[in-house]
Amino acid sequence: MDGGLATATATGEGVDIDALAAELRSICGPEHTLTHHDQLRTYESDGLLQYAAMPGVVVLPSTGEEVRRCVEACHRAGAPFVARGSGSGLSGGAMPVEGGALIALSRLRRILEVDLENQRVVCEPGVTNIAISEAVGPSHFYPPDPSSQIVCSIGGNVAENSGGAHCFKYGFTTNYVTGLEVVLPDGQMIQLGGKGVDMPGLDLVGVFVGSEGTLGVATKITVRVVPSPETTRTLVAFFDSTSEAGEVVSAVVSEGIVAGAMEMMDNLSIRAAEGATGAGYPQDAGAALVVELDGSETECEARFDQVVQMCEKGGAWKVRVAQDEAERALIWKTRKAAFAAMGRIAPNYYVQDSVIPRTRMAEVLRRIEELAQEYDLQVANVFHAGDGNLHPLVCYDGSVEGEPARAEELAGLIVKTCVDAGGSITGEHGVGVDKKGYMPSMFEEDDLATFQRLRCAFDPDGLANPGKVMPTPRLCGEVPGPYREHPLEAAGLAERM
Amino acid sequence: MRFSGAGTKLKWGSPVEAEPLAVEACEIHEHNAGDLTAVVDAALSLHELQETLAEEGQMLALDPPLGDEARATIGGIVAASDSGPLRHRYGSARDLVVGMTVALSDGTVAQSGGKVIKNVAGYDLSKLFTGSYGTLGAILKLSLRLHPLSPENATAVGRSSDPAALAAAALELSHARIELQSLDARWEDGAGAVLARFGGTRASAPADDAAETMKRHGLQTEVSADDAEWWGDQREAQRSDSGVVVRVSGVQSQLATVLELARDLDARVVGRAGLGLSWITLPNSGDPVPTVDDLRRELAPSPCVVLDAPDPVRASLDVWGPRDPGATLLAQRVRDRFDPAGICAPGLMGR
Numbered sequence: 109m110d111g112g113l114a115t116a117t118a119t120g121e122g123v124d125i126d127a128l129a130a131e132l133r134s135i136c137g138p139e140h141t142l143t144h145h146d147q148l149r150t151y152e153s154d155g156l157l158q159y160a161a162m163p164g165v166v167v168l169p170s171t172g173e174e175v176r177r178c179v180e181a182c183h184r185a186g187a188p189f190v191a192r193g194s195g196s197g198l199s200g201g202a203m204p205v206e207g208g209a210l211i212a213l214s215r216l217r218r219i220l221e222v223d224l225e226n227q228r229v230v231c232e233p234g235v236t237n238i239a240i241s242e243a244v245g246p247s248h249f250y251p252p253d254p255s256s257q258i259v260c261s262i263g264g265n266v267a268e269n270s271g272g273a274h275c276f277k278y279g280f281t282t283n284y285v286t287g288l289e290v291v292l293p294d295g296q297m298i299q300l301g302g303k304g305v306d307m308p309g310l311d312l313v314g315v316f317v318g319s320e321g322t323l324g325v326a327t328k329i330t331v332r333v334v335p336s337p338e339t340t341r342t343l344v345a346f347f348d349s350t351s352e353a354g355e356v357v358s359a360v361v362s363e364g365i366v367a368g369a370m371e372m373m374d375n376l377s378i379r380a381a382e383g384a385t386g387a388g389y390p391q392d393a394g395a396a397l398v399v400e401l402d403g404s405e406t407e408c409e410a411r412f413d414q415v416v417q418m419c420e421k422g423g424a425w426k427v428r429v430a431q432d433e434a435e436r437a438l439i440w441k442t443r444k445a446a447f448a449a450m451g452r453i454a455p456n457y458y459v460q461d462s463v464i465p466r467t468r469m470a471e472v473l474r475r476i477e478e479l480a481q482e483y484d485l486q487v488a489n490v491f492h493a494g495d496g497n498l499h500p501l502v503c504y505d506g507s508v509e510g511e512p513a514r515a516e517e518l519a520g521l522i523v524k525t526c527v528d529a530g531g532s533i534t535g536e537h538g539v540g541v542d543k544k545g546y547m548p549s550m551f552e553e554d555d556l557a558t559f560q561r562l563r564c565a566f567d568p569d570g571l572a573n574p575g576k577v578m579p580t581p582r583l584c585g586e587v588p589g590p591y592r593e594h595p596l597e598a599a600g601l602a603e604r605m
Numbered sequence: 606m607r608f609s610g611a612g613t614k615l616k617w618g619s620p621v622e623a624e625p626l627a628v629e630a631c632e633i634h635e636h637n638a639g640d641l642t643a644v645v646d647a648a649l650s651l652h653e654l655q656e657t658l659a660e661e662g663q664m665l666a667l668d669p670p671l672g673d674e675a676r677a678t679i680g681g682i683v684a685a686s687d688s689g690p691l692r693h694r695y696g697s698a699r700d701l702v703v704g705m706t707v708a709l710s711d712g713t714v715a716q717s718g719g720k721v722i723k724n725v726a727g728y729d730l731s732k733l734f735t736g737s738y739g740t741l742g743a744i745l746k747l748s749l750r751l752h753p754l755s756p757e758n759a760t761a762v763g764r765s766s767d768p769a770a771l772a773a774a775a776l777e778l779s780h781a782r783i784e785l786q787s788l789d790a791r792w793e794d795g796a797g798a799v800l801a802r803f804g805g806t807r808a809s810a811p812a813d814d815a816a817e818t819m820k821r822h823g824l825q826t827e828v829s830a831d832d833a834e835w836w837g838d839q840r841e842a843q844r845s846d847s848g849v850v851v852r853v854s855g856v857q858s859q860l861a862t863v864l865e866l867a868r869d870l871d872a873r874v875v876g877r878a879g880l881g882l883s884w885i886t887l888p889n890s891g892d893p894v895p896t897v898d899d900l901r902r903e904l905a906p907s908p909c910v911v912l913d914a915p916d917p918v919r920a921s922l923d924v925w926g927p928r929d930p931g932a933t934l935l936a937q938r939v940r941d942r943f944d945p946a947g948i949c950a951p952g953l954m955g956r
């Protein structure tokens with residue numbers, strides 16, 4: 109049976125991990141094949157530390173061909189594998205499979221081609237997001253800019269379809285990837301797309317981006333870069349409340365102004381971030397709204413003056429306009445520090461990534477506040493206001509009995525509130541292991557079964573990052589069609605009865 | 606089984622023996638102006654949608670040919686991934702569809718994506734169905750991302766009969782730190798043009814600057830805010846009733862070659878100069894089949910897909926051209942899963 113030789117196991121149980129490790133060692137060298145407990149521990153979690161699993165083996169290939177051979181070896185061994193970039197993901201998407209293989213791509217960090225004439229960069233998956241902009245600057249840049257951009261890898265961005273502060277205007281990873289070299293879960297290497305757009309055939313690049321490592325491993329990525337804006341103007345305005353700031357965001361949008369970024373922080377986030385960067389933000393402000401406009405100088409100036417007036421009219425008690433690049437950088441540093449700085453408020457927190465239709469913002473934030481009071485926990489909000497991508501951070505103390513469970517329950521209710529408002533469980537972090545339980549709140553069984561059809565077309569054996577995205581484990585049934593030889597048959601290890 | 610909207614692109618793809626089944630539902634279910642989103646039925650005409658959205662100063666940033674009159678439907682445009690000049694700034698259907706409801710051949714009705722513009726939950730099946738020509742199933746309903754209409758528009762046109770000068774001007778503009786709405790090239794009857802369109806509240810200033818750039822490359826320039834006809838003409842020239850249209854998915858730096866080929870062949874070209882896309886309409890004289898082969902050779906590895914073409918031409922060549930065998934096999938595996946019975950326009954996208 110096609111796909112029946114291995115199961116969609118979410119553990120590496122039954123895999124001869126020593127034999128697999130020996131084979132991986134012969135491909136990548138002993139120094140890049142880790143099996144010692146202490147070495148493996150480094151890889152047991154990604155950026156979401158509450159999820160951990162101990163892989164059976166970690167391998168660090170250095171070329172696409174080595175990745176292909178590693179995947180092929182896993183497939184032959186029936187071993188589930190997880191590809192990992194920088195490990196900065198926030199959905200547990202790169203959490204290993206217990207006892208399975210982890211393929212770390214951090215050694216694949218070459219920029220292979222900068223084709224500025226055609227506004228394309230071809231690179232390996234381990235290249236950091238920021239390195240792409242650096243390679244084409246200052247005339248061009250790569251727009252999707254997750255807050256972790258100095259460390260996160262483009263391969264991880266492809267897996268998660270990462271966004272960032274500027275995606276309201278510029279779009280997400282998926283809008284910038286034009287070509288991929290992919291190792292399918294059976295070890296076959298294929299080319300999808302290229303430098304051009306509207307390539308003939310199904311848009312397999314489009315479905316691969318954001319597939320969270322469940323369809324294969326990207327070993328080469330072609331992205332589009334765009335000319336840098338002529339001018340950028342940035343301000344931060346302080347308000348009494350998030351609902352006041354939210355009204356200003358609505359006013360800006362309905363005026364037809366497409367801001368490069370519109371970011372909001374509530375009082376808790378302001379306090380945490382201020383503690384980290386000392387930017388001089390008023391600690392008693394109810395909300396800080398960052399608005400950045402970019403584009404042509406004349407257009408930008410005219411629109412920026414409008415936005416300043418809107419902020420003032422909308423109740424801002426202070427509007428601070430960045431006068432130079434250093435001041436702009438500080439505004440962004442403070443915004444991007446908010447997550448990490450939350451440790452100043454609480455020892456632990458749940459990061460959420462729900463999206464709501466922006467027009468429902470005031471009502472949803474009010475509801476979150478009510479829930480927080482009901483659960484006697486603090487919830488900080490720092491979010492992309494332009495596109496309604498909230499990042500509620502449910503703060504708790506893991507050492508206080510019952511608090512983690514209460515925090516998890518509250519987190520779930522916040523997600524439900526957002527989905528009920530017509531939103532999504534995740535805007536940019538991905539489903540991973542963290543939010544798979546919420547998938548049924550957005551999708552019916554038929555929808556999930558249809559997702560599974562795609563996964564089975566790419567990975568009939570269920571070996572690529574199993575246990576992620578889908579709420580329950582699923583197997584792939586047989587598909588009628590031409591006979592295809594299974595790799596185990598090809599190797600003379602199995603035959604069809 | 607074939608699905609059709611208004612039937613404006615039914616001939617595209619490899620020939621398929623099947624009676625078109627018209628998708629008929631055409632309602633606008635939601636227009637959430639404050640969220641810049643809409644939810645519509647697939648058979649809604651683009652024209653009708655744009656009229657409704659314009660009342661709130663918004664648009665769907667898709668302007669393919671045959672969308673102006675009450676013809677091309679949203680579902681058809683998405684299924685064939687057709688696009689127009691706005692593509693430069695806003696991307697194509699794949700970038701604007703944020704959710705989709707589809708029907709598969711076994712009767713399954715499934716939705717993916719959502720109604721918000723930012724969402725990564727689940728596989729992005731909207732992208733898979735966009736440009737799938739109904740070979741995976743029927744598109745029933747779509748959630749769309751909208752954009753504000755530009756308060757003003759202005760276009761700079763630069764004319765020349767020198768392909769290299771046109772291509773150099775277009776390349777400089779596509780790399781300039783300016784916000785273009787559209788950047789097109791044109792070739793017809795031995796002469797060509799570059800068209801650069803700007804939007805915003807002060808559109809004429811950047812258009813004047815673009816004209817200066819064009820002049821430096823020796824182009825004869827003209828700037829106008831009354832530019833709708835120019836762009837309508839660009840859209841129209843992507844199609845042909847009787848001729849053969851070849852769409853090149855190339856790179857920007859190939860524009861000079863494309864324009865030179867057009868000059869030598871006496872063909873017509875519409876180019877999306879910043880994207881490397883070109884629509885080449887071959888002259889009606891002569892056998893187009895060897896010409897298509899020549900184009901594929903000259904422009905390799907850029908794919909050259911035959912869109913409009915008379916039936917005999919369509920029957921005597923592979924409209925899609927050579928493709929990566931691994932990707933083609935994988936695409937077939939995807940089709941086998943979505944349409945196990947193999948009854949959705951089988952063979953339309955090649956085998």
